[in-house]
Amino acid sequence: MFFVDTIEVSGLGNRSYLAGGEETAVAVDPPRDIDRVIAAAARRGVRILHVVETHVHNDYVTGGLELARVTGADYLVPADARVSFERVPVHDGDRAVIDGDAGLTLRALATPGHTPHHTSYVLEENGTAVVVFTGGSLLIGTVGRPDLVEPRLTEHLARAQHASVNRLAAELPEEATVFPTHGFGSFCSSSQAEGSATTIGKEKVSNEAFTRDVDTFVADLLAGLDDIPAYYAHMGPTNAAGPAPVDLTPPAVADADEIAARLAAGEWVVDLRNRVAFAAGHVSGSFNFEAEGQLATYLAWLIPWGRPVTLLAESAEQLAVAQRELVRVGIDRPAAAATGEPSAWVRQGEAPASFPRATFVDLASRHPAEGVVVLDVRRASERADAHIEGSVHIPVHDLRRRLREVPEGEVWVHCAGGMRAAIAASLLEAVGRDVVAVDDSFDEAEKAGLTVRNS
Structure with missing residues (x-):
């Protein structure tokens, strides 16, 4: 008998795996906080x-x-991966014994596409393929994106991706379970996959990599690619060099004077509380990245790489979770941190800042009107389906460098659900803009008569 345990890294939309028999096992694509795998x-x-x-x-x-x-x-x-550390180089067809008593072996299967050297691993039980760990190759209902390595290689890798997943289908039984690393909200996925489990047989029926010819598949794949998170440029080199061990000990405690000094020095002060609490009261100049949202993805995407960051949290537990999330994307040590509430984070005689929240019904009662700016911070792929007439579009990951493009007036900022709108509102308020954060599902915009469906 064999087992496969899934180690969720939900903040990044990834999964790692531990698989084996009664005595020994293999870890696949482990996260940086390895204590979870060891546990x-x-x-x-x-x-x-x-x-x-x-x-x-x-x-x-x-x-x-x-x-x-x-x-x-x-x-x-x-x-073929270019790395700077000692490792066991894996070639197509190589095998490793995972648990001899259980008859478990791991077979490498070259599946280039997500990267030129990408390799999937087939878990075999007494010679029968039962599981395949597909990394960024075959995902649930989609494939890994081919544009993260080098722009000149993108079309070539897209074609290789099509060939690789079809190789998996040709060489593995339909009942083999597919365990991908990406595809659960990760921007490494070419589209957002749905579901938590799949098999080779299910994918052959539903995945466009199997149901479309290579030219159509490649054209559609390339047309649907979205923006690449800026921090991705730092992940590959870090991994190739060999990452350092993590340090998850609590950071130094910052008082109100130090928080003010760090803001004055141009450092980032990030409030991890939920957006409702942040809007009600926060340190002026701080930015809101909810610990419960995609903290690592969006903070790493927006912050100037290497800029010191101070974290403000409602509790030590929230701070610890955030630290763990951030080391996974290379933000290793906060410069300082504080826990509690805004009244303790502002200097004596100062009051916390705040801004209003609203719904799309509220916006409909004000828009269009003189002096009201509607800012859409969703991605281009989201706006392609529908938008609010007259709205300005700047994706949240571009907003920091495009703040001057936001017209004068009171800015009503929205996204698809409220989290990114809160980030954007905090960025705008920090530079002195009057903001209203629309904390509502975009589905409600159409009900309020605001949206225009794109043809």
């Missing part, structure tokens, strides 16, 4: 013999090198 192995009572990477990741910092060092496991990395 999973301890619960199973197994020793990790192998740590494998499907590819050099572009969206997060891997924990593979450190996990292999700590456990003494062999570190298997595709042979």
Whole structure:
């Protein structure tokens, strides 16, 4: 018998896996906070013999090198990946014994496309393929995007992606379970996948990589690619060099004077509380990135890389969770932190800042009107379906460098659900703009008579 345990990294839309038998196991694409993998192995009572990477990741910092060092496991990395550390180079067809007593072996299957060196791993039980770990190749209902390596290679990799997933279908039984790393909200996915489990057989019926010819598939894949998070440019080099171990000890405590000094020095002060609490009261000049949202993705995307960051949290627990999220994308040590509430974070004699929240019904009662600016901070792919007539479009990840493009007036900022609108509102308020954060589902905009459907 074999097992596969899923280790969710939901903030980044990824999954890692621990698979094995009664005594030994393999870790696949582990996150940087390796204690979660070690704990999973301890619960199973197994020793990790192998740590494998499907590819050099572009969206997060891997924990593979450190996990292999700590456990003494062999570190298997595709042979063609250019890395600066010792590892076991993996070639197409290579095998590794995972648990000999259970008849479990792992077979490497070259599946270029997401990256040129991408490799999937087939778990075989007594010679029968039962599971395939597909990394950024075959995902649930889609595939990994091919444009994260080099623009000149994108079409070539898209074609390779089509060939690779069809190779998986040709060589593996339909009942083999597919366990991808990406595709659960990750921007490494070419589109947003739905569902939590799939098989080769299910994908052959529903996935466009199988149901469309290569030319149509490639054309549609390339046409649907969205913006690449800016921090991705730093993930590949970090992983290729070999990431350092993480330090999750609590950061230094900042008082109100230090918070003010850090803001004055141009550093980022990030409030992790939910957007309702932030709008009601916060340190003027601070930015709102909810700990419960896609904190790592959006903070790493927007912050100037390497800029010191101070974290403000409602509790020590919230702060610790945020630290764990951030090390996964290379934001290793907060410069300082504070917990509690805004009244303790502002200097004596100062009051917390605030701004109003609203719904799309509220916006409909004000728009169009002189002096009211509607700012849409969704991605271009979202706006392509529908938008509010007369609205200005600047995706939230572009807003910091395009603040001057926002027209004068009271800015009503919206996204699809409220989280990104809160980020944008905090960025705008920090430079002195009057803002209203629309904290509402975009579906309600059409009910309020605001949206225009694009043809």
